[in-house]
Amino acid sequence: MPGKLFGYFEDAFYFFTDDKFISYSKAALAFFSIFFITIICYTTVRMFEIRKKEKKHLEHEIREYAHNKMEYEKKLKETTGGSKNEKW
Secondary structure: OHHHHHHHHHHHHHHHOOHHHHHHHHHHHHHHHHHHHHHHHHHHHHHHHHHHHHHHHHHHHHHHHHHHHHHHHHHHHHHHOOOOOOOO
16 A cells, blocks of 8 residues: 555656656746736726826816815805805
């Protein structure tokens, strides 16, 4: 029994150290490396695109808020005839 078990380990060792297996594993690892580098590059580009879009959207929202605030204050001045503290 111990000799048979040793035979399995010996066969596995020879299989994993075979030149054919090593070349296939290197090719597979190279393919996976290129694939994951591509994913990382795509994700980086998309992050910058989304940041740019979010910045434009935020600037638009700030301008819109400032415009609405100005309109509200203008309307408030017309109705009250002067300045009024809203918090009181």
